[in-house]
Amino acid sequence: MAKTTGKLELRALTKEFGNGSEKVVAVKELSLTINPGEFVTLLGPSGCGKTTALRMVAGFETPTSGQVLLDGEDLSALTPDRRPMGMVFQSYALFPHMTVFDNIAYGLKVKKVSTAQIKKEVGEILDSMNLAHLTNRAPNQLSGGQQQRVALARAMVVRPKVLLFDEPLSNLDAKLRAQMRIEIRSIQRRLGITSIFVTHDQDEAMSLSDRIVVMRNAVVEQSGTPEEIYRRPSSVFVADFIGRSNFLSVAEVKKGASRKVTVEASGVKLKVNAHPKALKSAHPHLLVRPESVSVKKSSSSSKSRKANEGVVKNVVFYGNHVEYSIDTPTQTIAAVVSDPVYDEIVPVGAVAKIDFDESRAWLLPSDSAVITSEE
């Protein structure tokens, strides 16, 4: 159901707070085009400017420079109430003095929809979100998950062209969060509403998004599909922020045939994919995700071990997978072996041979970020 309206363009959006020596650049030249019906997540650590970016789109903050365009129309002159956007807040912001029904009807009443029509539309959305039995409750008589759903229903019932979410799941417990993720995504797909979702939780971003925009210190670090972000991060920071990583120092970087690059890491030669900038970088790192590391028992003793062998420092058995941390001569490697055969698990203290799946490794340019994934 390809929708044709709801194309959102952010052009070099910048927001500065304060002035003089206390000036804070919260968002710097954020440019982004979001297609109709697309679900985009702004992901990044706390304080990187996600909320500010979202609030500029909603109209709650006036950009210092830059523009927001919806279907080609510049929204700069429009106050929040004139923008066809719905917002779901971290605190839900349900009106405490109104029932569930009145909360959801609020936006329709503002639009002067007839009473009968309001009744019908609110009823429909209450049904579709399994809230019908709560119609006359006050917000403080609802559980967190229910409040969340009411907030979502209230934002959606007015059929906005764009939905904005600011960490809406952060007040829920883990199980409910996972459930709400699925619910939000399926409703958004069904209605095809262009959405921007702000979060600092990488799982949330991975599971919800068509596209993830990773932000850091007010600028966009990388933008791409969840898979691109995970498999082909553009920096150590992104790789580290999304999932667990091993960063191997490499020697002898050679450009090979096709687009692959030959590197030597932990004593073995690997043919890997590389970020275009990696070749120009002084100290590129090889990213190998723990699940791309395979672990086998080795007959070497801890003294005679080779460069691609290491002493098992720690093993944790989770049933469906095993997590290792293994000391090689150069660094500690994290490995995840899924569906392990119990007898083949290498015990603590034993020597293990490790292999990297070169098709899944990724050569990265070095950047200023401190590598924090291990130790």
Add this chain to the structure above:
Amino acid sequence: MALKRSGTKYDIFTKIALVLVVAIVFFLIILPLLNILIYSTQPTGSAIITNAFSDVVIRQILWNTMKLGLTVAFLGTLLGFIMAYTQARVEFRGKKVLHIVNLVPIISPPFAFATAVIVLFGRSGIITRGIFDWRPTLYGYTGLVLVLTLSFFPIAYMNLLGMLRSLDPALDEAGSSLGASKWRIFRTVTLPLLIPGFAGSFLLLFIESIADLANPLIIGGNYTVLASRAYMAINGDYDIPMAAGYSFLLLLPALLVFLVQRYWAQRKSVVSVTGKPSGRPTVVTSRLARFFLLSVTFLLTSLIVLVYATVVLGAFVKIIGVENSFTLEHFRYLLGGFANAAVRATTFLALMATPLAGIFGMLIAWLVIRKVRRGSEALDFLGMLGIAVPGTVIGIGYAITYNDPVKIGGVTVFPQVAGGAAIFGGAIAIVMVYIIRSSPAGQRSGISLLQQIDPSIEEASASLGASGGRTFRLVTLPLISGAFLSGLMYAFAHSMTTLSPIIFLVTPDISILTQKILAEADQGRYGNVFALCCMLIVLIMVIGGLINLLVRRFQVSTDRPLVTGR
């Protein structure tokens, strides 16, 4: 209340504390009230009560009182709201100064406004006659409404400002993102959410204005209200039962409204905020709204400043508006003997009462929140009686009760503490009044603080073997010392400026500043009134500041939140 320990029996310290608190409350407020009831059954007293609606004069007094209370409550709440909304939602320069100016009337002596307003706006007022050649009659309803509204609107201001600031800004933003204009959000979100605050402020202002005695005496003219009529029954008719009768008529609505305000209006004000409040409060940008809000604010603030300027100037010139030459004669007269004893006595007695009131308020707060399981609301109410009962009623009750030793079956259970023949010239009764009038403030701040402190901190102390008393002294008291401090400051300022109960208890040996001011105002010697007000304000600021410094030195830092889990 979930914060309370359950299952355990009261320890010995709690039992002693409970008995002590109940005994103190009994002698400081219950007994005087009982005596009012008893006296009001005597012929001249019961005549007042039974004829309250049939007797034209009494009915008029009742109506005057209610009309004044309702008008002031309405205007004060409205004004307080406009000021609070401007403070919270309009951006302009000088906001902080404005905030302080709005709070000043709370601690100022009760006559400053009445006298300054007469001088400025009365029949021969500097502004009314001087500028507009207009000679309005201020004495009566108009003047009372003006003065009482100015004096009491800060209560509504504080109340509503606190509520406005605690509203989640995301509520406004949610409305806005649903397409509602700012005006619509104001009408459909902000105002409805403030209803409990409006109700609370209205009721509080109503109580304050029907209980006020000082202003009706100075500016009331022929407009008699219950408080001033009860005063006249004592000082003109010399008829104690009659005074008790009027006191009863005043006590009834005051207590009723107080109960409604505390236990009904408060409960309805629970606003649910689930997540973290986020966003920034909406700022008023509409030119018209800004113009309106800032104009009202500017006018009111100027008026307050004008009043205080009049008080200060009036203290240093011969007759302000008539003979504006600089003089120190008022101060010379006051300090040359007229007011020395009163300054000393007032300060000394208020200082005596302050720590006692503070500790007493805290003790009740602690018992209510932590210890007493059944009847904690009743205990809380007993502690609040001192502020719920109009000062006039307390004063008359004391005069009845303590001008003789209290005897039960011929045995003296409490000595004579009021009147010239009492020990210390009646000073003890005055201290008692100060304590019971100002401990409720400490009690309130103590309760709100204790509700935020995890009771397991105290349980930890108990589990380490500390007795109840030790835990209170070593753990609880240091934790609530912040509230204790604000309680003390308020207690002191309140004691220094209180008039209505004291006026019935002064003796030839013990005179009190506020009563001296009243006497001077009565004689029309406004220069002396202004000089006395200045002295009183300076005293409050200097000594209040010292108390602040002193207590701060012993204060544990409670900046970090102590609530970690549930």
